[in-house]
Amino acid sequence: xxxxxxxxxxxxxxxxxxxxxxxxxxxxxxxxxxxxxxxxxxxxxxxxxxxxxxxxxxxxxxxxxxxxxxxxxxxxxxxxxxxxxxxxxxxxxxxxxxxxxxxxxxxxxxxxxxxxxxxxxxxxxxxxxxxxxxxxxxxxxxxxxxxxxxxxxxxxxxxxxxxxxxxxxxxxxxxxxxxxxxxxxxxxxxxxxxxxxxxxxxxxxxxxxxxxxxxx
Amino acid sequence: xxxxxxxxxxxxxxxxxxxxxxxxxxxxxxxxxxxxxxxxxxxxxxxxxxxxxxxxxxxxxxxxxxxxxxxxxxxxxxxxxxxxxxxxxxxxxxxxxxxxxxxxxxxxxxxxxxxxxxxxxxxxxxxxxxxxxxxxxxxxxxxxxxxxxxxxxxxxxxxxxxxxxxxxxxxxxxxxxxxxxxxxxxxxxxxxxxxxxxxxxxxxxxxxxxxxxxxx
DNA sequence: CATGGCTCTTTGTGATCACGAAACGACGCG
DNA sequence: CGCGTCGTTTCGTGATCACAAAGAGCCATG
Numbered sequence: 001x002x003x004x005x006x007x008x009x010x011x012x013x014x015x016x017x018x019x020x021x022x023x024x025x026x027x028x029x030x031x032x033x034x035x036x037x038x039x040x041x042x043x044x045x046x047x048x049x050x051x052x053x054x055x056x057x058x059x060x061x062x063x064x065x066x067x068x069x070x071x072x073x074x075x076x077x078x079x080x081x082x083x084x085x086x087x088x089x090x091x092x093x094x095x096x097x098x099x100x101x102x103x104x105x106x107x108x109x110x111x112x113x114x115x116x117x118x119x120x121x122x123x124x125x126x127x128x129x130x131x132x133x134x135x136x137x138x139x140x141x142x143x144x145x146x147x148x149x150x151x152x153x154x155x156x157x158x159x160x161x162x163x164x165x166x167x168x169x170x171x172x173x174x175x176x177x178x179x180x181x182x183x184x185x186x187x188x189x190x191x192x193x194x195x196x197x198x199x200x201x202x203x204x205x206x207x208x209x210x211x212x213x214x215x216x
Numbered sequence: 217x218x219x220x221x222x223x224x225x226x227x228x229x230x231x232x233x234x235x236x237x238x239x240x241x242x243x244x245x246x247x248x249x250x251x252x253x254x255x256x257x258x259x260x261x262x263x264x265x266x267x268x269x270x271x272x273x274x275x276x277x278x279x280x281x282x283x284x285x286x287x288x289x290x291x292x293x294x295x296x297x298x299x300x301x302x303x304x305x306x307x308x309x310x311x312x313x314x315x316x317x318x319x320x321x322x323x324x325x326x327x328x329x330x331x332x333x334x335x336x337x338x339x340x341x342x343x344x345x346x347x348x349x350x351x352x353x354x355x356x357x358x359x360x361x362x363x364x365x366x367x368x369x370x371x372x373x374x375x376x377x378x379x380x381x382x383x384x385x386x387x388x389x390x391x392x393x394x395x396x397x398x399x400x401x402x403x404x405x406x407x408x409x410x411x412x413x414x415x416x417x418x419x420x421x422x423x424x425x426x427x428x429x430x431x432x
Numbered sequence: 433c434a435t436g437g438c439t440c441t442t443t444g445t446g447a448t449c450a451c452g453a454a455a456c457g458a459c460g461c462g
Numbered sequence: 463c464g465c466g467t468c469g470t471t472t473c474g475t476g477a478t479c480a481c482a483a484a485g486a487g488c489c490a491t492g
């Protein structure tokens with residue numbers, strides 16, 4: 001089997017393609033906590049052999065997005081209460097800092113883009129699309145934090161999101177009521193006003209509020 | 217080649233053994249920034265094939281300890297000024313929080329152990345052992361932070377150390393003067409006094425002071 | 433009906449190989 | 463003497479295979 005391989009994807013190595021696809025599925029909460037994955041199954045899904053699948057999985061394990069049992073079986077971790085609180089504390093520590101660094105660089109075009117994303121967040125809430133809600137909520141935050149010009153800090157923050165991914169889907173899947181993104185409005189207001197303490201507070205609240213409901 | 221394999225190491229998979237060994241070498245600054253590594257070379261060093269070497273390298277790349285060029289060549293990254301400042305800011309953000317969480321649990325036996333480690337840090341400074349200094353300095357911090365019962369936060373902090381590893385070795389290799397660990401004494405004093413703001417300040421200073429000298 | 437052992441299947445691990453691309457070196461031309 | 467060009471070597475990538483261990487299912491026995 002030496003032919004085929006890409007066929008549709010002109011860029012990037014196979015293991016990287018598998019990694020990115022799996023990462024998005026985990027980040028968007030499309031894989032349930034405790035669900036098992038097999039290297040041969042992943043390889044078959046993406047039309048590659050075990051080798052690239054193994055590398056992608058290893059990378060995700062290193063980032064905390066996946067766990068492996070003593071025998072090497074791979075699965076999405078089920079987070080304990082302490083772990084959830086700790087990851088929420090990390091978000092509360094990192095994200096206000098990122099937002100604060102983005103504030104002096106947040107011009108009107110950025111704010112308008114954030115408002116547009118926020119509108120789509122509202123749509124997802126209205127149609128009870130949990131996965132779409134998570135995806136657009138993260139896009140809202142990432143769009144803001146990208147302005148902070150702190151790639152290492154943003155990368156670490158994203159690994160925290162990644163670890164929370166499967167658990168968050170459980171939360172928003174259970175979430176029945178259509179709660180409007182109040183904290184997002186506060187974030188936008190603080191951005192417009194150049195209110196740094198208010199921005200930090202709003203971001204911190206937004207990062208921690210939802211996770212409080214996750215406690216078993 | 218189906219025989220041999222372990223022979224000396226009864227526990228753990230081969231890729232994990234390679235990963236841990238490489239990780240320590242990077243963390244202790246025994247690999248210079250910009251130095252190239254080859255999978256076949258790593259495999260030969262550890263008596264394994266390319267497969268476990270590749271997995272170990274991939275994992276370290278995921279943690280930011282190694283970089284790979286567009287063609288897949290692996291090397292320790294040379295950090296830019298902005299990157300160093302950002303990683304220092306991350307240390308300044310994370311480590312005071314870890315120390316603060318450890319404070320209520322820091323009993324006398326822990327403080328005595330920290331003082332013993334600190335004494336060995338002084339020895340390393342006296343004998344101009346850069347690698348040993350880095351190793352014991354990290355052990356000082358990790359011993360304290362382990363008490364905070366925040367494994368995810370500690371793990372992220374260690375990846376920050378890992379990214380700084382090769383660059384730190386350059387710093388301490390150039391460091392001629394025998395500077396005593398003043399901040400470590402401040403940390404120990406604050407721990408004994410139960411002085412939480414003082415502890416945060418001392419830890420923050422210790423995390424950022426050395427890195428200021430690294431700016432090119 | 434529960435439980436223990438047995439076999440067959442599934443799965444991860446590591447070694448090896450073919451392939452293409454990048455790096456390296458030397459030679460020759462200007 | 464400098465520089466480009468071509469052949470050689472080195473390297474990463476992905477596929478495939480043998481192997482061991484863990485799982486799952488099943489039957490027999492208490």
